[in-house]
Amino acid sequence: KKLLKYGAQYEGKRTDAAMQKWRSNRFGQFIHWGLYAIPGGEWKGKTYTYAAEFLKSSAHIPNSTWDSLQYQFNPVKFDPKTWAKMAKKMGVKYMTITTKHHEGFCLWPTQYTKFNIGNTPYKKDIIKALVDAYNSEGIDVNFYYSVLDWHHPDWRYDIKTKEDSIAFSRYLTFAQNQLKELAENYPSVKGFWFDGTWDQSIKKNGWWTLQVEQMLKSIRPGVVVNSRLRADDYGARHFDSNGKMMGDYESGYERRLPSPTDTQVIHRDWEACMTIPENQWGYHKKWDISYTKTPLELIEMLVQTTSLGGNFLLNFGPKPDGTIRIEEQQIAEHIGNWMKINSAAIYNAGHAKGWPRQDWGYFTQNETTGKLYAVVFNIPISGILKIQTLEGITISKASFLEKPDVPITVKEIAKKQVNLYLPQQSFSEPFVIILDTINEN
Numbered sequence: 001k002k003l004l005k006y007g008a009q010y011e012g013k014r015t016d017a018a019m020q021k022w023r024s025n026r027f028g029q030f031i032h033w034g035l036y037a038i039p040g041g042e043w044k045g046k047t048y049t050y051a052a053e054f055l056k057s058s059a060h061i062p063n064s065t066w067d068s069l070q071y072q073f074n075p076v077k078f079d080p081k082t083w084a085k086m087a088k089k090m091g092v093k094y095m096t097i098t099t100k101h102h103e104g105f106c107l108w109p110t111q112y113t114k115f116n117i118g119n120t121p122y123k124k125d126i127i128k129a130l131v132d133a134y135n136s137e138g139i140d141v142n143f144y145y146s147v148l149d150w151h152h153p154d155w156r157y158d159i160k161t162k163e164d165s166i167a168f169s170r171y172l173t174f175a176q177n178q179l180k181e182l183a184e185n186y187p188s189v190k191g192f193w194f195d196g197t198w199d200q201s202i203k204k205n206g207w208w209t210l211q212v213e214q215m216l217k218s219i220r221p222g223v224v225v226n227s228r229l230r231a232d233d234y235g236a237r238h239f240d241s242n243g244k245m246m247g248d249y250e251s252g253y254e255r256r257l258p259s260p261t262d263t264q265v266i267h268r269d270w271e272a273c274m275t276i277p278e279n280q281w282g283y284h285k286k287w288d289i290s291y292t293k294t295p296l297e298l299i300e301m302l303v304q305t306t307s308l309g310g311n312f313l314l315n316f317g318p319k320p321d322g323t324i325r326i327e328e329q330q331i332a333e334h335i336g337n338w339m340k341i342n343s344a345a346i347y348n349a350g351h352a353k354g355w356p357r358q359d360w361g362y363f364t365q366n367e368t369t370g371k372l373y374a375v376v377f378n379i380p381i382s383g384i385l386k387i388q389t390l391e392g393i394t395i396s397k398a399s400f401l402e403k404p405d406v407p408i409t410v411k412e413i414a415k416k417q418v419n420l421y422l423p424q425q426s427f428s429e430p431f432v433i434i435l436d437t438i439n440e441n
Protein backbone atom coordinates (compact mmCIF):
# COMPACT_ATOMS: atom_id res chain seq x y z
CA LYS A 1 0.00 0.00 0.00
CA LYS A 2 1.58 3.31 -1.10
CA LEU A 3 1.37 6.47 0.96
CA LEU A 4 -0.28 8.95 -1.40
CA LYS A 5 -0.78 12.70 -1.13
CA TYR A 6 -2.79 13.05 -4.37
CA GLY A 7 -4.74 9.79 -4.42
CA ALA A 8 -8.39 9.05 -3.67
CA GLN A 9 -9.75 11.46 -1.06
CA TYR A 10 -12.53 9.13 0.16
CA GLU A 11 -13.84 5.58 -0.38
CA GLY A 12 -17.32 4.39 -1.27
CA LYS A 13 -20.18 6.27 -2.92
CA ARG A 14 -20.96 9.86 -1.89
CA THR A 15 -24.31 9.92 -0.09
CA ASP A 16 -24.99 13.69 -0.07
CA ALA A 17 -28.09 15.10 -1.78
CA ALA A 18 -26.15 16.58 -4.73
CA MET A 19 -24.62 13.20 -5.57
CA GLN A 20 -27.92 11.41 -5.05
CA LYS A 21 -29.50 13.82 -7.55
CA TRP A 22 -26.62 13.23 -10.00
CA ARG A 23 -27.14 9.46 -9.60
CA SER A 24 -30.93 9.58 -9.87
CA ASN A 25 -30.71 11.61 -13.11
CA ARG A 26 -29.40 8.50 -14.91
CA PHE A 27 -29.87 9.87 -18.48
CA GLY A 28 -27.96 12.87 -19.82
CA GLN A 29 -27.29 14.73 -23.06
CA PHE A 30 -23.66 15.38 -24.05
CA ILE A 31 -23.16 18.33 -26.42
CA HIS A 32 -19.94 18.83 -28.41
CA TRP A 33 -19.98 22.25 -30.07
CA GLY A 34 -17.07 24.41 -31.20
CA LEU A 35 -15.19 25.73 -34.22
CA TYR A 36 -14.82 22.12 -35.49
CA ALA A 37 -18.55 22.23 -36.38
CA ILE A 38 -17.75 24.71 -39.19
CA PRO A 39 -15.59 22.39 -41.38
CA GLY A 40 -17.62 19.40 -40.15
CA GLY A 41 -14.96 16.80 -40.93
CA GLU A 42 -14.09 18.18 -44.36
CA TRP A 43 -11.05 20.28 -45.32
CA LYS A 44 -10.02 21.60 -48.78
CA GLY A 45 -12.49 19.29 -50.49
CA LYS A 46 -11.32 16.17 -48.62
CA THR A 47 -13.53 14.23 -46.22
CA TYR A 48 -11.78 12.93 -43.10
CA THR A 49 -13.42 9.94 -41.46
CA TYR A 50 -11.78 10.32 -38.04
CA ALA A 51 -13.70 12.19 -35.30
CA ALA A 52 -14.73 15.63 -36.65
CA GLU A 53 -13.58 17.43 -33.49
CA PHE A 54 -10.09 16.06 -34.23
CA LEU A 55 -10.01 17.45 -37.81
CA LYS A 56 -7.30 19.99 -36.89
CA SER A 57 -4.93 17.15 -36.11
CA SER A 58 -6.24 14.69 -38.75
CA ALA A 59 -5.70 17.29 -41.51
CA HIS A 60 -2.50 18.70 -39.93
CA ILE A 61 -3.91 22.23 -39.87
CA PRO A 62 -1.69 24.85 -38.18
CA ASN A 63 -3.08 26.98 -35.34
CA SER A 64 -2.86 30.13 -37.47
CA THR A 65 -5.29 28.62 -39.98
CA TRP A 66 -7.54 26.76 -37.58
CA ASP A 67 -7.87 29.58 -35.06
CA SER A 68 -9.11 31.98 -37.75
CA LEU A 69 -12.29 29.87 -37.85
CA GLN A 70 -13.36 31.96 -34.85
CA TYR A 71 -14.10 34.84 -37.23
CA GLN A 72 -16.61 32.61 -39.04
CA PHE A 73 -18.42 31.28 -35.97
CA ASN A 74 -21.90 32.75 -36.23
CA PRO A 75 -24.70 30.29 -35.35
CA VAL A 76 -27.51 32.57 -36.49
CA LYS A 77 -30.16 29.87 -35.96
CA PHE A 78 -29.02 29.00 -32.44
CA ASP A 79 -31.95 28.95 -30.03
CA PRO A 80 -31.01 27.45 -26.65
CA LYS A 81 -34.69 27.06 -25.73
CA THR A 82 -35.24 24.83 -28.76
CA TRP A 83 -32.33 22.62 -27.71
CA ALA A 84 -33.56 22.52 -24.11
CA LYS A 85 -37.13 21.63 -25.12
CA MET A 86 -35.86 18.81 -27.35
CA ALA A 87 -33.73 17.53 -24.48
CA LYS A 88 -36.67 17.71 -22.08
CA LYS A 89 -38.84 15.70 -24.46
CA MET A 90 -36.05 13.16 -24.93
CA GLY A 91 -36.18 12.60 -21.16
CA VAL A 92 -32.70 13.66 -20.07
CA LYS A 93 -32.29 15.03 -16.55
CA TYR A 94 -28.86 16.55 -17.14
CA MET A 95 -26.73 18.00 -19.93
CA THR A 96 -22.94 18.25 -20.24
CA ILE A 97 -21.63 20.99 -22.60
CA THR A 98 -18.11 21.45 -23.97
CA THR A 99 -17.04 24.79 -22.54
CA LYS A 100 -13.62 24.28 -24.22
CA HIS A 101 -12.55 21.26 -26.28
CA HIS A 102 -8.98 20.35 -27.32
CA GLU A 103 -8.94 23.19 -29.90
CA GLY A 104 -8.91 25.65 -26.99
CA PHE A 105 -11.83 27.77 -28.22
CA CYS A 106 -14.03 28.88 -25.31
CA LEU A 107 -17.83 29.09 -25.57
CA TRP A 108 -17.93 31.60 -22.72
CA PRO A 109 -16.37 35.14 -22.64
CA THR A 110 -13.40 34.14 -20.50
CA GLN A 111 -11.02 36.89 -19.37
CA TYR A 112 -8.01 34.57 -19.70
CA THR A 113 -7.79 34.22 -23.48
CA LYS A 114 -9.13 36.16 -26.47
CA PHE A 115 -9.84 32.83 -28.18
CA ASN A 116 -13.45 32.90 -27.07
CA ILE A 117 -17.04 33.44 -28.19
CA GLY A 118 -16.83 37.19 -27.46
CA ASN A 119 -14.41 37.58 -30.39
CA THR A 120 -16.66 35.99 -33.00
CA PRO A 121 -19.43 37.49 -35.15
CA TYR A 122 -21.86 35.83 -32.72
CA LYS A 123 -20.36 37.48 -29.62
CA LYS A 124 -22.91 36.25 -27.04
CA ASP A 125 -22.18 33.94 -24.07
CA ILE A 126 -23.34 30.51 -25.28
CA ILE A 127 -22.65 28.83 -21.93
CA LYS A 128 -24.92 31.24 -20.06
CA ALA A 129 -27.66 30.90 -22.67
CA LEU A 130 -27.56 27.10 -22.42
CA VAL A 131 -27.37 27.00 -18.61
CA ASP A 132 -30.41 29.31 -18.36
CA ALA A 133 -32.45 27.47 -21.00
CA TYR A 134 -31.73 23.96 -19.69
CA ASN A 135 -32.15 24.92 -16.03
CA SER A 136 -35.54 26.47 -16.86
CA GLU A 137 -36.55 23.05 -18.25
CA GLY A 138 -35.46 21.49 -14.94
CA ILE A 139 -32.35 19.97 -16.50
CA ASP A 140 -29.05 20.10 -14.55
CA VAL A 141 -26.00 21.39 -16.45
CA ASN A 142 -22.41 20.11 -16.15
CA PHE A 143 -19.33 21.61 -17.82
CA TYR A 144 -16.97 19.57 -19.99
CA TYR A 145 -13.47 21.11 -19.88
CA SER A 146 -10.50 19.85 -21.90
CA VAL A 147 -7.22 20.25 -20.01
CA LEU A 148 -5.44 19.44 -23.31
CA ASP A 149 -5.33 22.73 -25.25
CA TRP A 150 -3.87 22.83 -28.78
CA HIS A 151 -4.19 26.65 -28.94
CA HIS A 152 -2.45 27.74 -25.77
CA PRO A 153 1.29 28.39 -26.27
CA ASP A 154 2.15 27.09 -22.80
CA TRP A 155 0.48 23.66 -23.23
CA ARG A 156 3.01 20.83 -23.20
CA TYR A 157 2.49 17.10 -23.90
CA ASP A 158 5.45 16.27 -21.70
CA ILE A 159 7.85 18.09 -19.40
CA LYS A 160 11.36 17.47 -20.69
CA THR A 161 13.17 20.76 -20.08
CA LYS A 162 13.21 23.59 -17.53
CA GLU A 163 11.49 25.70 -20.17
CA ASP A 164 8.73 23.10 -20.48
CA SER A 165 8.27 23.17 -16.74
CA ILE A 166 8.05 26.97 -16.56
CA ALA A 167 5.66 27.18 -19.51
CA PHE A 168 3.45 24.34 -18.28
CA SER A 169 3.12 25.81 -14.81
CA ARG A 170 1.86 28.98 -16.53
CA TYR A 171 -0.62 26.77 -18.41
CA LEU A 172 -1.84 25.08 -15.21
CA THR A 173 -2.45 28.52 -13.67
CA PHE A 174 -4.37 29.57 -16.81
CA ALA A 175 -6.54 26.44 -16.70
CA GLN A 176 -7.18 26.76 -12.97
CA ASN A 177 -8.20 30.42 -13.47
CA GLN A 178 -10.64 29.39 -16.22
CA LEU A 179 -12.15 26.70 -14.01
CA LYS A 180 -12.51 29.17 -11.13
CA GLU A 181 -14.23 31.55 -13.54
CA LEU A 182 -16.65 28.82 -14.69
CA ALA A 183 -17.45 27.74 -11.13
CA GLU A 184 -18.01 31.33 -9.96
CA ASN A 185 -19.83 32.82 -12.96
CA TYR A 186 -22.32 29.97 -13.49
CA PRO A 187 -23.43 29.13 -9.93
CA SER A 188 -26.03 26.54 -10.96
CA VAL A 189 -23.38 24.26 -12.47
CA LYS A 190 -23.73 20.74 -11.01
CA GLY A 191 -20.59 19.01 -12.27
CA PHE A 192 -17.27 19.24 -14.10
CA TRP A 193 -16.43 16.66 -16.78
CA PHE A 194 -12.68 16.71 -17.44
CA ASP A 195 -11.08 15.36 -20.60
CA GLY A 196 -7.66 15.57 -22.27
CA THR A 197 -5.73 14.45 -19.20
CA TRP A 198 -3.91 11.47 -20.70
CA ASP A 199 -0.57 13.14 -21.48
CA GLN A 200 2.65 12.86 -19.45
CA SER A 201 2.52 16.55 -18.54
CA ILE A 202 -0.63 16.00 -16.49
CA LYS A 203 0.44 12.61 -15.15
CA LYS A 204 3.51 14.40 -13.74
CA ASN A 205 1.30 17.00 -12.05
CA GLY A 206 -1.18 14.94 -10.09
CA TRP A 207 -1.04 17.55 -7.32
CA TRP A 208 -2.72 20.05 -9.65
CA THR A 209 -5.61 17.72 -10.42
CA LEU A 210 -6.39 17.34 -6.71
CA GLN A 211 -6.00 21.08 -6.16
CA VAL A 212 -8.52 21.77 -8.94
CA GLU A 213 -11.00 19.25 -7.55
CA GLN A 214 -10.69 20.80 -4.09
CA MET A 215 -10.99 24.35 -5.47
CA LEU A 216 -14.18 23.53 -7.41
CA LYS A 217 -15.74 21.85 -4.39
CA SER A 218 -14.95 24.82 -2.15
CA ILE A 219 -16.47 27.29 -4.63
CA ARG A 220 -19.47 25.05 -5.44
CA PRO A 221 -20.13 22.65 -2.55
CA GLY A 222 -21.79 19.48 -3.88
CA VAL A 223 -20.36 19.81 -7.37
CA VAL A 224 -19.55 16.42 -8.96
CA VAL A 225 -16.13 15.77 -10.56
CA ASN A 226 -15.29 12.83 -12.84
CA SER A 227 -12.39 10.43 -12.26
CA ARG A 228 -10.84 11.42 -15.62
CA LEU A 229 -9.47 14.67 -14.10
CA ARG A 230 -7.31 12.90 -11.61
CA ALA A 231 -3.74 11.66 -11.52
CA ASP A 232 -2.03 10.58 -8.32
CA ASP A 233 1.56 10.97 -7.01
CA TYR A 234 2.77 8.32 -9.48
CA GLY A 235 0.71 9.38 -12.52
CA ALA A 236 -1.97 6.71 -12.03
CA ARG A 237 -5.29 7.90 -13.52
CA HIS A 238 -8.93 7.29 -12.59
CA PHE A 239 -7.83 4.78 -9.92
CA ASP A 240 -4.89 5.67 -7.70
CA SER A 241 -1.82 3.50 -7.14
CA ASN A 242 -3.69 1.69 -4.37
CA GLY A 243 -6.60 0.90 -6.71
CA LYS A 244 -8.97 3.43 -5.17
CA MET A 245 -11.19 5.46 -7.50
CA MET A 246 -10.39 9.18 -7.60
CA GLY A 247 -13.06 11.81 -8.19
CA ASP A 248 -16.76 11.13 -7.61
CA TYR A 249 -17.58 8.71 -10.44
CA GLU A 250 -15.70 6.52 -12.85
CA SER A 251 -15.67 8.03 -16.34
CA GLY A 252 -13.63 5.56 -18.36
CA TYR A 253 -16.51 4.15 -20.41
CA GLU A 254 -16.27 6.17 -23.62
CA ARG A 255 -18.13 4.64 -26.59
CA ARG A 256 -18.32 1.35 -24.71
CA LEU A 257 -20.27 -0.18 -21.84
CA PRO A 258 -19.21 -2.69 -19.19
CA SER A 259 -20.33 -6.22 -20.03
CA PRO A 260 -23.81 -6.91 -18.56
CA THR A 261 -22.23 -9.38 -16.13
CA ASP A 262 -19.44 -7.06 -15.01
CA THR A 263 -20.84 -6.52 -11.56
CA GLN A 264 -17.63 -4.79 -10.40
CA VAL A 265 -19.02 -1.44 -11.58
CA ILE A 266 -22.08 -1.60 -9.28
CA HIS A 267 -19.87 -0.84 -6.29
CA ARG A 268 -19.12 2.71 -7.48
CA ASP A 269 -20.79 5.54 -9.32
CA TRP A 270 -19.94 5.58 -13.02
CA GLU A 271 -21.07 7.05 -16.32
CA ALA A 272 -20.79 5.88 -19.91
CA CYS A 273 -20.63 8.52 -22.65
CA MET A 274 -21.78 7.47 -26.09
CA THR A 275 -21.74 8.69 -29.70
CA ILE A 276 -24.56 7.89 -32.10
CA PRO A 277 -22.17 7.44 -35.07
CA GLU A 278 -19.23 5.07 -34.52
CA ASN A 279 -16.86 7.86 -33.49
CA GLN A 280 -18.05 11.44 -34.06
CA TRP A 281 -18.51 13.80 -31.13
CA GLY A 282 -18.48 17.08 -33.08
CA TYR A 283 -20.72 17.67 -36.10
CA HIS A 284 -19.63 15.79 -39.26
CA LYS A 285 -21.20 16.81 -42.58
CA LYS A 286 -21.52 13.16 -43.60
CA TRP A 287 -23.81 11.41 -41.09
CA ASP A 288 -23.43 8.03 -42.71
CA ILE A 289 -19.66 7.72 -43.12
CA SER A 290 -19.90 5.21 -40.27
CA TYR A 291 -22.53 3.03 -38.64
CA THR A 292 -25.08 5.09 -36.71
CA LYS A 293 -26.86 3.46 -33.76
CA THR A 294 -30.64 3.05 -33.92
CA PRO A 295 -32.91 4.46 -31.19
CA LEU A 296 -33.61 0.92 -29.95
CA GLU A 297 -29.89 0.18 -29.63
CA LEU A 298 -29.45 3.42 -27.68
CA ILE A 299 -32.43 2.64 -25.43
CA GLU A 300 -30.92 -0.77 -24.68
CA MET A 301 -27.60 0.90 -23.79
CA LEU A 302 -29.45 3.26 -21.43
CA VAL A 303 -31.25 0.33 -19.77
CA GLN A 304 -28.11 -1.83 -19.56
CA THR A 305 -26.26 1.08 -17.97
CA THR A 306 -29.07 1.71 -15.46
CA SER A 307 -29.19 -2.03 -14.63
CA LEU A 308 -25.50 -1.79 -13.66
CA GLY A 309 -26.00 1.36 -11.57
CA GLY A 310 -24.47 3.82 -14.04
CA ASN A 311 -25.44 7.02 -15.88
CA PHE A 312 -25.76 7.18 -19.66
CA LEU A 313 -24.60 10.36 -21.45
CA LEU A 314 -25.71 10.43 -25.10
CA ASN A 315 -23.87 12.82 -27.42
CA PHE A 316 -25.23 15.41 -29.88
CA GLY A 317 -23.06 17.44 -32.27
CA PRO A 318 -24.91 20.64 -33.26
CA LYS A 319 -24.41 22.21 -36.70
CA PRO A 320 -22.44 25.47 -37.19
CA ASP A 321 -25.71 27.34 -37.80
CA GLY A 322 -26.90 26.39 -34.30
CA THR A 323 -29.49 23.79 -35.27
CA ILE A 324 -29.58 20.10 -34.31
CA ARG A 325 -29.31 17.85 -37.38
CA ILE A 326 -32.55 16.08 -38.34
CA GLU A 327 -31.12 12.57 -37.73
CA GLU A 328 -30.41 13.49 -34.10
CA GLN A 329 -33.81 15.16 -33.68
CA GLN A 330 -35.56 11.99 -34.88
CA ILE A 331 -33.55 9.79 -32.53
CA ALA A 332 -34.28 12.16 -29.64
CA GLU A 333 -38.00 11.96 -30.43
CA HIS A 334 -38.04 8.15 -30.56
CA ILE A 335 -36.18 7.86 -27.24
CA GLY A 336 -38.44 10.52 -25.72
CA ASN A 337 -41.57 8.59 -26.71
CA TRP A 338 -40.14 5.51 -25.00
CA MET A 339 -39.12 7.46 -21.89
CA LYS A 340 -42.57 9.02 -21.60
CA ILE A 341 -43.97 5.53 -20.98
CA ASN A 342 -41.05 3.76 -19.28
CA SER A 343 -38.94 6.32 -17.38
CA ALA A 344 -40.01 4.85 -14.01
CA ALA A 345 -37.55 2.03 -14.72
CA ILE A 346 -34.75 4.56 -15.31
CA TYR A 347 -35.05 7.64 -13.08
CA ASN A 348 -33.78 6.99 -9.55
CA ALA A 349 -33.38 3.32 -10.53
CA GLY A 350 -30.25 1.20 -10.46
CA HIS A 351 -28.87 -2.29 -10.05
CA ALA A 352 -31.31 -4.93 -8.72
CA LYS A 353 -28.99 -6.45 -6.14
CA GLY A 354 -28.64 -10.20 -6.34
CA TRP A 355 -30.95 -10.65 -9.35
CA PRO A 356 -28.99 -12.67 -11.93
CA ARG A 357 -28.54 -11.42 -15.49
CA GLN A 358 -31.36 -12.71 -17.73
CA ASP A 359 -31.27 -13.25 -21.46
CA TRP A 360 -34.60 -11.54 -22.25
CA GLY A 361 -33.41 -8.18 -20.91
CA TYR A 362 -32.50 -6.35 -17.72
CA PHE A 363 -33.68 -5.84 -14.16
CA THR A 364 -33.66 -2.35 -12.68
CA GLN A 365 -34.76 -1.41 -9.19
CA ASN A 366 -35.96 1.88 -7.76
CA GLU A 367 -33.36 3.09 -5.25
CA THR A 368 -36.01 4.51 -2.87
CA THR A 369 -39.03 2.18 -3.10
CA GLY A 370 -37.19 -1.01 -4.05
CA LYS A 371 -39.77 -1.53 -6.79
CA LEU A 372 -38.43 -4.13 -9.25
CA TYR A 373 -38.67 -3.73 -13.04
CA ALA A 374 -38.01 -6.18 -15.84
CA VAL A 375 -37.16 -4.35 -19.07
CA VAL A 376 -37.75 -6.76 -21.96
CA PHE A 377 -35.84 -6.60 -25.25
CA ASN A 378 -35.85 -10.25 -26.38
CA ILE A 379 -39.14 -12.19 -26.24
CA PRO A 380 -38.61 -15.97 -26.41
CA ILE A 381 -40.46 -17.85 -29.19
CA SER A 382 -42.35 -19.64 -26.43
CA GLY A 383 -43.78 -16.35 -25.19
CA ILE A 384 -42.67 -17.43 -21.72
CA LEU A 385 -40.28 -15.15 -19.82
CA LYS A 386 -38.31 -17.52 -17.61
CA ILE A 387 -37.07 -15.68 -14.54
CA GLN A 388 -34.39 -16.88 -12.18
CA THR A 389 -35.28 -15.21 -8.91
CA LEU A 390 -33.16 -14.16 -5.96
CA GLU A 391 -32.68 -16.83 -3.24
CA GLY A 392 -35.79 -17.09 -1.04
CA ILE A 393 -37.80 -14.67 -3.13
CA THR A 394 -40.69 -15.42 -5.46
CA ILE A 395 -42.78 -13.29 -7.79
CA SER A 396 -46.39 -12.84 -6.66
CA LYS A 397 -47.61 -10.54 -9.46
CA ALA A 398 -46.43 -9.15 -12.77
CA SER A 399 -48.00 -6.27 -14.68
CA PHE A 400 -47.13 -4.11 -17.65
CA LEU A 401 -46.00 -0.63 -16.63
CA GLU A 402 -47.82 0.82 -19.67
CA LYS A 403 -50.99 -1.28 -19.39
CA PRO A 404 -51.41 -2.51 -15.77
CA ASP A 405 -54.79 -4.12 -16.55
CA VAL A 406 -53.37 -6.55 -19.12
CA PRO A 407 -52.86 -9.79 -17.13
CA ILE A 408 -49.54 -11.61 -17.09
CA THR A 409 -49.85 -15.12 -15.68
CA VAL A 410 -47.14 -15.96 -13.13
CA LYS A 411 -46.21 -19.57 -12.31
CA GLU A 412 -43.48 -20.76 -9.99
CA ILE A 413 -42.20 -23.92 -11.70
CA ALA A 414 -39.33 -24.74 -9.34
CA LYS A 415 -37.21 -23.21 -6.60
CA LYS A 416 -36.04 -19.78 -7.82
CA GLN A 417 -37.69 -20.47 -11.22
CA VAL A 418 -40.75 -18.47 -12.28
CA ASN A 419 -42.51 -18.39 -15.67
CA LEU A 420 -44.26 -15.24 -16.89
CA TYR A 421 -46.75 -16.01 -19.69
CA LEU A 422 -46.91 -13.02 -22.02
CA PRO A 423 -50.09 -12.26 -24.02
CA GLN A 424 -49.88 -13.53 -27.61
CA GLN A 425 -49.19 -10.18 -29.27
CA SER A 426 -46.38 -8.48 -31.08
CA PHE A 427 -44.31 -5.78 -29.38
CA SER A 428 -42.57 -3.12 -31.47
CA GLU A 429 -40.78 -1.44 -28.55
CA PRO A 430 -38.98 -2.73 -25.46
CA PHE A 431 -41.45 -2.85 -22.58
CA VAL A 432 -41.36 -2.80 -18.78
CA ILE A 433 -42.96 -5.30 -16.41
CA ILE A 434 -43.40 -4.40 -12.73
CA LEU A 435 -42.60 -7.44 -10.57
CA ASP A 436 -44.17 -7.76 -7.12
CA THR A 437 -42.06 -10.05 -4.99
CA ILE A 438 -42.57 -11.86 -1.71
CA ASN A 439 -40.07 -13.31 0.67
CA GLU A 440 -40.58 -17.08 0.97
CA ASN A 441 -38.73 -17.36 4.28
Ligand SMILES: C[C@@H]1N[C@@H](C#Cc2ccccc2)[C@H](O)[C@@H]1O
Pocket (backbone or CB within 6 Å): 032, 051, 053, 195, 254, 273, 281
Ligand atom coordinates in the same frame (compact mmCIF):
# COMPACT_ATOMS: atom_id res chain seq x y z
C1 LIG B 1 -15.43 12.59 -24.77
C2 LIG B 1 -14.52 12.37 -25.95
N1 LIG B 1 -13.13 12.37 -25.59
C3 LIG B 1 -12.39 12.93 -26.73
C4 LIG B 1 -11.32 12.03 -27.15
C5 LIG B 1 -10.45 11.38 -27.43
C6 LIG B 1 -9.39 10.51 -27.82
C7 LIG B 1 -8.11 10.97 -27.82
C8 LIG B 1 -7.08 10.13 -28.22
C9 LIG B 1 -7.35 8.84 -28.60
C10 LIG B 1 -8.65 8.40 -28.59
C11 LIG B 1 -9.70 9.23 -28.19
C12 LIG B 1 -13.40 13.15 -27.82
O1 LIG B 1 -13.05 14.21 -28.67
C13 LIG B 1 -14.64 13.46 -26.99
O2 LIG B 1 -14.54 14.76 -26.41
